[in-house]
Amino acid sequence: MPDAQIFDVDSATDETEDVDRNVVESERAKLRDFIKGLSPDDIKSGGWFTKLAATSLNSYTTKVDWQYFQEKYAGVPADAIVDQRIKMASRYAALEGGLSASAYTATVVATLGSLGGASPATVPAAIATVMVDVAFITQLQLRLAYDVAVLYRVPLDLSDPDDMWKLIRVAFTIKSGEMVREGVNKAVPAMMRPLIKRFYSGGVISAAKSLPVVGKFLLQRNIIKIGIPLVGVPLAVGLNRYTTLVAGKHAQAVFRNEARVVEIAAGLSARSQHPQLMLWVAWWLITADRKITDDEALLMRHLVKIVRDEHEVVDERLAQVVDVDPEDLWRRLEAETGDLSDLVAAATRVATVDGPANALEKALISELTDRAAR
Numbered sequence: 001m002p003d004a005q006i007f008d009v010d011s012a013t014d015e016t017e018d019v020d021r022n023v024v025e026s027e028r029a030k031l032r033d034f035i036k037g038l039s040p041d042d043i044k045s046g047g048w049f050t051k052l053a054a055t056s057l058n059s060y061t062t063k064v065d066w067q068y069f070q071e072k073y074a075g076v077p078a079d080a081i082v083d084q085r086i087k088m089a090s091r092y093a094a095l096e097g098g099l100s101a102s103a104y105t106a107t108v109v110a111t112l113g114s115l116g117g118a119s120p121a122t123v124p125a126a127i128a129t130v131m132v133d134v135a136f137i138t139q140l141q142l143r144l145a146y147d148v149a150v151l152y153r154v155p156l157d158l159s160d161p162d163d164m165w166k167l168i169r170v171a172f173t174i175k176s177g178e179m180v181r182e183g184v185n186k187a188v189p190a191m192m193r194p195l196i197k198r199f200y201s202g203g204v205i206s207a208a209k210s211l212p213v214v215g216k217f218l219l220q221r222n223i224i225k226i227g228i229p230l231v232g233v234p235l236a237v238g239l240n241r242y243t244t245l246v247a248g249k250h251a252q253a254v255f256r257n258e259a260r261v262v263e264i265a266a267g268l269s270a271r272s273q274h275p276q277l278m279l280w281v282a283w284w285l286i287t288a289d290r291k292i293t294d295d296e297a298l299l300m301r302h303l304v305k306i307v308r309d310e311h312e313v314v315d316e317r318l319a320q321v322v323d324v325d326p327e328d329l330w331r332r333l334e335a336e337t338g339d340l341s342d343l344v345a346a347a348t349r350v351a352t353v354d355g356p357a358n359a360l361e362k363a364l365i366s367e368l369t370d371r372a373a374r
Contacts, residue, residue, distance in 0.1 A: 020092065020095060023092075024095045024096050025099065028136060031132045031136055034052065035128045038131075045216070046212035046213060046217070048131070049218060050215065052139060053168075053211060057146070060146070064147065065150060066150055066153060069151055078153075081151055082148050085151075086144065086244075086245060087245075089140055090241045090244045091241075093140055093240040093241050096133065097237040097238075101236035133222070137222070137240060137243070137244065141172060141244060142171045144251065145170050145171035146167060148251040148256075149251070151255075152258070153259060170250065172214070173247055173250050174214070187245050187246050188242045189242075192239075192242050199239065199243055261353060268346050269307050269311065271346075272343075272346060274340065274342060274343055275310075275311040276307075276311075277336060277343060278346045279303065279313070279315060279318055280332060281329070281346060284324040285364055289358070289360050296350075296353060299353045341372065
């Protein structure tokens with residue numbers, strides 16, 4: 001999907017179905033040219049994904065940013081836009097699935113899996129047709145996940161390998177199989193659930209953050225999809241539609257949650273009268289049970305950054321601490337003057353970032369409240 005207008009909410013009407021189909025066919029033509037430039041080794045090694053990610057994201061991310069969405073959907077809440085773009089992406093995935101279904105044969109699947117030991121420099125035409133489907137869905141889901149992140153104002157620097165890996169992991173539901181399988185029951189019709197579960201089974205990459213590894217993973221996942229016996233147009237349409245829907249809902253869940261955590265961090269920073277000490281209190285509370293949840297780690301990362309930006313506070317000692325010494329914390333507390341209720345309020349909010357406060361967190365907050373009152 002080369003341009004953001006492909007996901008326009010306005011196009012999601014019966015009158016524009018022909019236009020939608022033309023857009024999908026146009027993109028398929030561009031991807032056919034892309035596939036022609038690949039070698040059998042590019043496909044077999046997963047190198048195709050490295051090349052596709054570069055070409056599909058570079059121009060797209062230059063154009064699509066928060067300002068783009070602000071101008072296009074002024075005043076519309078992010079949740080509403082995200083929901084419509086997920087539905088629109090699913091529509092395009094379904095259209096493309098119908099156009100590619102004729103290529104799904106047992107011979108092609110077998111050849112795609114091994115490339116038949118092919119030595120020619122060009123990819124056989126039948127395999128190229130299937131690869132257009134794989135590349136189309138890959139690009140579609142990658143850009144959809146990026147859109148969702150932008151809409152929820154989750155900062156992503158795709159020149160940063162960590163941020164790039166984060167986007168890939170979210171877009172293709174990597175290392176989150178349980179979440180995907182739980183979401184299937186709500187997002188997918190009952191008759192499609194066994195196939196979707198099969199598609200996502202074993203969908204975990206815990207090895208190095210290597211783009212070719214991801215490419216091999218995605219290709220094998222799609223071989224599962226197109227390798228189902230007697231695959232036809234309805235099945236191809238359904239699998240494309242619902243795998244994209246599940247991926248989009250997963251991206252929404254991940255980035256919306258991060259936006260929630262960022263919002264909490266921003267509120268804590270804005271209300272704090274003791275920003276440096278607040279960081280110590282937050283980290284003390286988070287690490288007290290020796291179990292740091294993903295949401296707690298995310299909160300601390302954003303909280304440190306926001307406090308640095310808004311209060312110009314950088315605490316090198318906190319950055320190096322392994323275990324917070326409660327006595328050291330109490331000494332820091334006693335050195336402060338004035339009302340310390342903001343620290344208690346901050347601790348209470350930190351304790352609930354990943355759900356209701358547990359017994360230990362409640363006990364720590366109670367102790368903090370007593371000491372702050374003195």
